[in-house]
Amino acid sequence: MSQDCQTLSDYGLFIDPSNPTQHPRSPGVLYQLSTELFSNYASKYRFLFLPQGAVIDYQAKGVMSLPVGSVLVKTFALPYDTQVNSAENELLIETRLLIHRETGWTALVYQWQNQQAELIIAGKDVRHTLNNQGETLTFDYHIPSKAECKICHQVTSNDDNQNSKIMPIGLKAHVLNRNISSVNGQQQNQLSLWQQEGWLNGLPQLDSVAKSFAINDQHADLTARAKGYLDINCAHCHNPQGFASISGLRLSFDVDHTGFEYGICKQPPGWDGGPNGLAYDIVPGNGERSIVHYRQILSSAKDRMPPIGREIIHHEGAELIKQWIDSLSPSLGNCG
Structure with a gap:
């Protein structure tokens, strides 16, 4: 070897x-x-x-x-x-x-x-x-x-x-x-x-x-399924030593998902919000206005997440993250 x-x-x-x-x-x-x-x-x-x-x-x-x-x-x-x-x-x-x-x-x-x-x-x-x-x-x-x-x-x-x-x-x-x-x-x-x-x-x-659990395991905890998905798909870049460390977004499984570090009412430093002008990584209770979910359904090289490793949209994964964000209480943060 x-x-x-x-x-x-x-x-x-x-x-x-x-x-x-x-x-x-x-x-x-x-x-x-x-x-x-x-x-x-x-x-x-x-x-x-x-x-x-x-x-x-x-x-x-x-x-x-x-x-x-x-x-x-x-x-x-x-x-x-x-x-x-x-x-x-x-x-x-x-x-x-x-x-x-x-x-x-x-x-x-x-x-x-x-x-x-x-x-x-x-x-x-x-x-x-x-x-x-x-x-x-x-x-x-x-x-x-x-x-x-x-x-x-x-x-x-x-x-x-x-x-x-x-x-x-x-x-x-x-x-x-x-x-x-x-x-x-x-x-x-x-x-x-x-x-x-x-x-x-x-x-x-x-x-x-x-x-964590498979994303299609309907009997498993929604948060554990969503955090497991974000960890394996995103956290290798979105951690303090990763390629996207400058973003400040930390998506490792052990990070508290109710805080700013995990994206709650957090503005990304390097993305313009896309054509819909989204402002925050995660807006509790509103998956459609959350950048973490939105970039899952974009396909252009400069906008999609992850940036490499996929050429088509993972509809099941995107729906899981939207469903999870929708389930979060808006009281977790003040997104304005």
């Missing part, structure tokens, strides 16, 4: 090199998140490879640190129909690697063509058409360049954006705290399984571990 291989198969990560969605070679393990970054309705297949004998130390907040030698693998496959769940309904697009070397984390992107994934540096656009609940969507799916990976994965150690480094995003306790199917087909908590297998150290009682 010390070299940037030209083909994904050179790493020997999967038993079938042409299928990066299942059967990782030991010690690879599939992992799942309770809520995911939206990427044009792509399915994502995530695998973690830990060095032999290595252990992850549990962290209640933020991304858990992985030892040198760890590898994170994420494959994107675009559906032809978002309501059909099968391998035949998906087109392999890209596989991304995050490799933890002695010098830090390295991000590599591989494009799938003719059952083989080749390393790309400059990025690539791939035309795709899918059906989403009766709506036909044709768009250019953007595979990020090596430089663009830094927009989401970059963290800085001080306020002047110096000493930046690449870091993982999704390995947070609240999105890993979910049930998955174990080898024998039984449902088991993912964090408990990791501890049982000796991959995780220091896990507290599960009822004390924060938990």
Whole structure:
């Protein structure tokens, strides 16, 4: 893992090199998140490879640190129909690697063509058409360049954006705290399984571990669903060390969602409010007048949020955030 291989198969990560969605070679393990970054309705297949004998130390907040030698693998496959769940309904697009070397984390992107994934540096656009609940969507799916990976994965150690480094995003306790199917087909908590297998150290009682939920889980708490969605889609930039730190908007799961820092009656410093002249990130009780929701339904490169990673609107995610903001009491802040 010390070299940037030209083909994904050179790493020997999967038993079938042409299928990066299942059967990782030991010690690879599939992992799942309770809520995911939206990427044009792509399915994502995530695998973690830990060095032999290595252990992850549990962290209640933020991304858990992985030892040198760890590898994170994420494959994107675009559906032809978002309501059909099968391998035949998906087109392999890209596989991304995050490799933890002695010098830090390295991000590599591989494009799938003719059952083989080749390393790309400059990025690539791939035309795709899918059906989403009766709506036909044709768009250019953007595979990020090596430089663009830094927009989401970059963290800085001080306020002047110096000493930046690449870091993982999704390995947070609240999105890993979910049930998955174990080898024998039984449902088991993912964090408990990791501890049982000796991959995780220091896990507290599960009822004390924060938990977010899938956006379509109608039985789950609305705030936990909305905050989980904003955390995974926005907080990697909207945090004190992130790419959008200058905005002052902090959307991490553990930030108090009733305060100014989370956007309540907060004016953004770098956006003009769009054609509707919106003034505040979140207007409690009024999703339509809230910039956080509004920029979810914009598509131009200068206005949409997130700025990269999506070319089409995530209607389900936008509706969730609007519903949550509408549920907030106007008494939380004075937006004028």
